Amino acid sequence: MAVDTAPAVTTPAPSRQTSKPTPRWRGREALTAWLFILPSLIGFLIFTAGPVVAAGVISLLNWNLFSAPTWAGLHNFARLGPDPTFWSALGNTAYFTLVSVPLTIIVSLALALLLNQGVRRVAVFRSLLLLPYATITVAVAFVWIWLYIPHDGLVNAVLGWFGISGPAWLISDNWAMPALILMSVWKSFGFGMVVFLAGLQAIPQQLYEAGRVDGTSPWNSFRHITLPMLSPALFFVIVTSMIGSFQVFDQALIMTNGGPGTRTTTLVMYIYRTGFENYDQGYAAAQSLVLFAFIVVITAGQFLFQRRLVHYDN
């Protein structure tokens, strides 16, 4: 996707906008630039672009990893339609994304706003709140398994203080997915919080001062100054969170193994099982291309939508 996610930084200064930019690459400068780009470019080609192309080819084959592949045409894509587990996994992934992304944004933004209120030792709080994000998901997932234990777990113990009898979170049809979402929000809010905090600190104070002079209420100040000025950061966090949540895997694998039933089987988990446990590489590749298409379409939609809602400081 060739759309700039941070135009505020890269947009040329107004004085330059009047003159048409002319390419100034000269031999040595271009070579140096390419040298710096090269490691990233090689990595991208080998580990991202290459596998995407390979997945496209593999999706057209029947391949069990060990025997020679045979041509399948579009058969692997046709298998998706009548496969109830695929649709269940897709639905679960959509549910996870639609609930976890807004929740993560709200929690991140709320904490960033809190930390931006002149809190003393903000760096300490920022670091503490960033810790869940910096911790590996596997470790966090195991801790949360203990927190969710029906009778002795901390979550239900806390609910018990308020007279609420908590559910058997990870083995409940209705509560297993919310349990994963809650853990994921806790795990990932730190990233958004840091981005929002940086965005908040970059908002010129004179805008708020002007608002105060005009008698703007705190809510209106947030609504008409903070949100518009924060919209590039908001957009960035929404896009990255959305892509990340479509690829949710580790926590579901460790905490519920996709159960009970298929209630928490996510699309990436199903792709992994199809490809590496059932040795059906062609079908797994077809599923991953569908997931890729979903992510591309949704991200492209977000980029189109952002033109109307995201305000860049240029």
Added chain:
Amino acid sequence: MSVLMSRRGFLGMTGFAGLGIAAAGTVAGCSSGPPPGAATWSMWSSSAAEKKVWDDFGKYVEQQLKVESVASLTPSTGYPTKLDLQLVSGTASLVTALNGTLIPTYAARGAHRPLDDLIDADPDFSLDDFYDTSRRIGSFNGKTYAIGFDVAPTVMYYNKDLLNKQGIPLPSRTEPMSWATFRDLCKQLTKPGQQYGFTCAPAIDDLVSWIYCAGGNVMSDDASRSTLGDPEAMEALQYVIDLFVKDQVTPPIKNLVTESSLSNFMQGNVAFMQNGPWQVVNARKAKFDWDIIPFPAGAAGSKPRVSGSSFAIPSGVREGAELDLAWKLMKTLTSTGALDIYAKAGRNNPARLSAGSAFQPPPDNLGIVQEILAGKLAGGHAFDVTTNWNQVKQLLGQDLPRTFLGQVSVPDAINGLTPRLDILMRQHLDTVRQATARKG
């Protein structure tokens, strides 16, 4: 001496240096690997004690073959994935360990080679010293693909102290008790919230023992359809689920993924645990007196699951010196000497009869394991699996555990599963046909 350097020059030099380091690293990475002529083998290993056994195996191999032994040890959960990638990339060891349930999966896909030609051509090697069930587990489509290193039936562990404390006579060491007696005992020993009669894993691996004892199976004899809906299998499933849901003689399930019967039993407040002798090594850490007895007998008698693990040679091993070394290594790893090391460490019952004496008590009644395998006592049933067992297990793992929680009734779960299981059975038969045609 000071050297002036421009910023651009410094950056350029840094870039070239980075590329140089990357290139050197790549070359170094490519050049690493076992030395030529080394006896390479792969195995799962999830604890220091387990690693010690495999280290001793390595020393034994070096002593016997006079070549360097290179063991690739991987935690059991990641072992199949790593093995798959090694097999596909041609970097697999000469000999690889395989869980018995996956032998048909690998054999049918041509990942491992049949061993019959090697066995026939070697007058020093005979399969006669291996338990029949181990040989059956290592075979697929009429050919031997793997040679066992351990094999054992599921047994019933029991907490002697707990039974003594309740004034309940200890069960017979040799005669399997009936299901009705077992159920009554479990009820008698259960005090909700404090003490429980029984524990097992809420999964097909443990359910099959009850199904076999009732005279049922997961699949028909020709593996063309699922037989979980047949009366025998249904009786067994309902019996176990009732222990969990109706009688509530089991500790409450807290998490379907991490639920561990051993962990429950080791708490000291559970009377009976269904498990294999491979857990003897861990149960020895218990702070109470315990022992094992034959699995309770259903309508078809006591026929619990017999499972085992084996070594196999990947198809990618080249004919000639490489295959010769692989076969010598295979013979050494499954020799009486090596299996003595394994059994003495208490890991599990060895697959060779001649190494049996090395698997020693505690517990006192450990001898029944070999008597069951030899057909002298109770009985056992090899774990019948398909060439797509991972898929079958996944499907069963989705819906069956919910019956343990009382979320779904047994008939509803089985009715929902059967059409999908039947499809998997048909796919299995197709795979077998393809494998047969490939050989032809």
